[in-house]
Amino acid sequence: MKKPRAAEVELELGFSAAPVPASREWKRLRDAAKSCQACPLWRNATCTVFGEGPVHARVMLVGEQPGDQEDRAGKPFVGPAGHLLDRALAEAGLQREELYVTNAVKHFKWTSQGKRRLHAKPNAREMAACRPWLAAEVEAIEPELIVCLGATAAQQVIDKSVRVTASRGKRMASAWGTTALVTVHPSSLLRHHGSGDPEAEFEAFVADLRKISRL
Numbered sequence: 231m232k233k234p235r236a237a238e239v240e241l242e243l244g245f246s247a248a249p250v251p252a253s254r255e256w257k258r259l260r261d262a263a264k265s266c267q268a269c270p271l272w273r274n275a276t277c278t279v280f281g282e283g284p285v286h287a288r289v290m291l292v293g294e295q296p297g298d299q300e301d302r303a304g305k306p307f308v309g310p311a312g313h314l315l316d317r318a319l320a321e322a323g324l325q326r327e328e329l330y331v332t333n334a335v336k337h338f339k340w341t342s343q344g345k346r347r348l349h350a351k352p353n354a355r356e357m358a359a360c361r362p363w364l365a366a367e368v369e370a371i372e373p374e375l376i377v378c379l380g381a382t383a384a385q386q387v388i389d390k391s392v393r394v395t396a397s398r399g400k401r402m403a404s405a406w407g408t409t410a411l412v413t414v415h416p417s418s419l420l421r422h423h424g425s426g427d428p429e430a431e432f433e434a435f436v437a438d439l440r441k442i443s444r445l
């Protein structure tokens with residue numbers, strides 16, 4: 231029997247190239263991303279949640295992937311993690327409206343628990359399939375600084391080997407050459423299991439965000 235080519239194997243498993251247009255006009259990218267089926271995550275998601283914010287924003291914030299509420303609203307960071315992010319940004323003296331906010335992966339990955347849709351971490355292949363969209367957003371927005379919220383974003387933006395604990399708060403270089411800053415994901419501050427001081431952790435997150443203006 232003929233051995234399938236690598237591209238055919240990818241297609242069989244539900245992976246294909248992201249349909250990123252040649253144009254770097256932000257609206258064209260956003261519209262093209264709506265029909266992306268580069269990995270199987272589109273099947274269980276309501277919509278593609280593309281980034282949003284000013285097209286000439288100086289700072290781009292990158293999260294992991296949309297959550298339940300983002301998937302329903304079609305907008306990034308509008309659920310509980312988004313509210314916490316908004317509060318931290320305000321405390322750090324930053325206006326969210328001036329920032330471009332997006333995610334490393336543009337479809338919500340979830341598992342069901344009764345009627346609830348629980349967040350599931352995107353795997354390496356799903357991240358790789360979605361990365362061309364993030365690269366195109368970086369080319370369209372041309373931010374001066376990319377802030378990675380958590381490990382998935384840091385690995386997508388900087389390098390697969392980045393660890394948040396080792397790199398947090400440090401000035402780094404993104405894979406595209408833009409300056410990058412790594413901090414925790416706001417969801418990690420919502421999940422408290424008895425260890426750590428939630429108030430101190432929130433203040434440390436705000437302190438990281440204050441570095442945005444300095445950088």
Ligand code: URA
Binds near residue numbers: 300
């Ligand atoms: N978590 C993320 O990483 N992104 C969102 O948009 C919402 C929650």
